[in-house]
Amino acid sequence: MFNFLKRIFSPPPPVPARPAPELSQPAAPPPIAPPPPQRQPEGDSIPVPLRDIVARLPGALASLACGPATGIFSLPVKTALGQLSSGAVRIPFGQIRQSAPPGTFVNNADFDGTLVELPLAKILAAVNPALLVRRTGQTRVEVPAEISGPFGTQDKTPVAAPKPAPAVPFTPPTPVVPKPACSVPVAAPQAPGGDALTVPLSALYEFWAEPVRKEITQFNWNNASVRLPMNRLDSALKTGRVVFIWGELMQWTDVPAHSLSSLQPETLVELPLKVVAPLFMSRQRTPVIQKKITIADNIPNIFAEAVKPASPPVAPAPVPETVSPVFAPAPLPANVLGEIFGQPAKKEWSPQEITQKINALPGVAASILAMSDGLLVAGDLPPPLKSETMAAFLPQIFGRLAHYSGEIQLGPLTALTLLSGQTPCMIFKTGALYLAVLGKFGTPLPEALLQRVAAELAKRN
Secondary structure, three states: OHHHHHHHHOOOOOOOOOOOOOOOOOOOOOOOOOOOOOOOOOOOEEEEEHHHHHOOOOHHHHOOEOOOOOOEEEEEHHHHHHHHHHOOOEEEHHHHHHHOOOOOEOOOOOOOOOEEEOOHHHHHHHOOHHHOOOOOOOOOOOOOOOOOOOOOOOOOOOOOOOOOOOOOOOOOOOOOOOOOOOOEEOOOOOOOOOOEEEEEHHHOOOOOOHHHHHHHHHOOOOOOEEEEEHHHHHHHHHHOOEEEEHHHHHOOEOOOHHHOEEOOOOOEEEEOHHHHHHHHHHHHOOOOOOOOOOOOOOOOOOOOOOOOOOOOOOOOOOOOOOOOOOOOOOOOOOOHHHHHHOOOOOOOOOHHHHHHHHHOOOOEEEEEEEEOOOOEEEEOOOOOOOHHHHHHHHHHHHHHHHHHHHHOOOOOOOEEEEEEOOEEEEEEEEOOEEEEEEEOOOOOOOHHHHHHHHHHHHHHO
16 A cells, blocks of 8 residues: 555656667768760761861852752762871762752763862761771880980989170161061962963952952052963853952052062952943954965966966857756745844854844844853843853853753753743743743743744754
């Protein structure tokens, strides 16, 4: 009983503190290994964008680009690896032109053998590094310990101080006039080899880039002249555009060599056809003066008929009177051009007369005749059309569509009809010439008559 009451009135025993639960720290996630680098597959070719190749073409080749440079040029890996050791990769321009989409370049194979340098950065970025094998046969050279490095050593051995050099009297340096920081000197002018066409520079730069025109005005080159090589003009005029690099064109001027400097040496400048083409054609048509040789009287003419000695006249024997049949002369070939133009008796027609008579036909507004190299022969188009530009592009337009006509099995192309709005234009290939006839607005052209004119012109040239 006493123990019972003691338990009631005695203080409760202390409750032992419960240990705090251990907070386990979250385990760190295992490190994620970086994905292995993707190895570029070893293909047979390296894709090079055409736009990067066209941007590096020189002036003569850049003039052949006539459309947007889209697509990829596939460079064989074997070709790239064989030339990377030389620091540049070059291929013939013909491979680029033939692999480009239709319409990228003019169909002209004159420059197919010219080597073009491809963008090296694009090739190195696309080539598989595993293919770049270190050259075999390299040897390792051990440098002896007694040879110090070029940047000094850790040796603390005291070195004797060098003897002072003898005093040299000070001579003030010759002042040097600094050149402009951004000016790029141009090589000394070199006269173009062969025949050249001299043209005033002021007649060429009207529509050039503004920085180039500012240079010409700043250095007072307005009165300078340019000697354009005839062979370069001939190749450029066949493409319909005459484009050169400004740094190259400067070398053909009569500007003194010490004055040649430019901030835009790589800028392309296009020469106006209306100035260059007539001068080139007049030079090509310059007659060659032939020397007249006087033959002495004592030199016999071996082509003259022998003179027979005179013989006494013999009385003709009486001929019985007979009636000979009357033969009609053979008919002369019909003068087609004379019949069409209303002058049947006229047989000789100059190119200018032909275009004038074509312009008089019903529905015809103007006409021109051009050579196969794009030079204007005769005729004139109303403004704002340019006759020289139209003549330069006639062979390209007709030749390209004739190629497409053959590819789709339509047969040979004899004539081409263009319709711009309600204004018709017909193009004919007449032998070595091209005939373009522009119609009046809303009026059809006399196609039958023009076909006959074109057929007759094809027989005459």
